[in-house]
Amino acid sequence: MHLDRLGIYPENIILFNYFIFLLNTYNIMLFTDSEIAELPSRYRANLINTITGYKSANLIGSRSSDGINNLAIFNSVLHMGSQPPLLGLLFRPLTVRRDTYKNIKNTGYFTVNAIDKSIYKQAHQTAAKYGEDISEFEETGLTDQFVNGFPAPFVKESPIQLGCEFKNEYPIAENGTVLLLGTIKLVAFQESMLQADGTLRLDKAGIMATVGLDGYALPEISDRFHYAQPGKTIRSIQDGTQES
Secondary structure, X not given: OOHHHHOOOOOOHHHHHHHHHHHHHHOOOOOOHHHHHHXXXXXXXXXXXXXXXXXXXXXXXXXXXXXXXXXXXXXXXXXXEEOOEEEEEEEOOOOOOOHXXXXXXXXXXXXXXXXXXXXHHHHHHOOOOOOOOOOHHHHHOOOEEOOOOXXXXXXXXXXXXXXXXXXXXXXXXXXXXXXXEEEEEEEEEOHHHEOOOOOEOHHHHOEOEEEOOOEEEOOOOOOOEOOOOXXXXXXEOOOOOOOO
């Protein structure tokens, strides 16, 4: 760490001493953008992937034009809106083979399957670079399932299943990634998760979250609150429902 890059010089003794106090008191590490750029590639990837917090853990199911059922773990499923119900998948640069992306573009359909504590090890294994003629379902022992005539495979063991249709895609010029949008056409989940106001208690089904590229966590809901309003005391609705 270089303090001069932060505009902190010894002659500014009050600011300098306060800065050192914070670092020593809270064991804070600080990196500037230039220092981040100089970090070893894998170290930098691990740091940036974990520092933004927990992310959703999902298996994306798709089917190739040759009828091969594909399955891949994603931690970049994004809520894009509820009317109409849209979600996004963020793909890394298409400079190498991306079977999930190819299948979605060719067939127009994919599924999103939540990962729970009973299948997270098999889910992680889907990240292995199998050949495009190999089904990750078969390699990991997870069960492909077709529901209600939907053309892409679901994961039978998953407690939450979404069937999606390709809607659009948006290349991200800054780093070569691609944001793909899908319309949610079908949802299935364990009834025990559903609360009166439509909220799903993910922790009741043991839904996992990811930490970086290789870590898995089991979150628990600590509380729920009513809509925040100026001058109104925060009130828990953990055992109730959200006001309209």
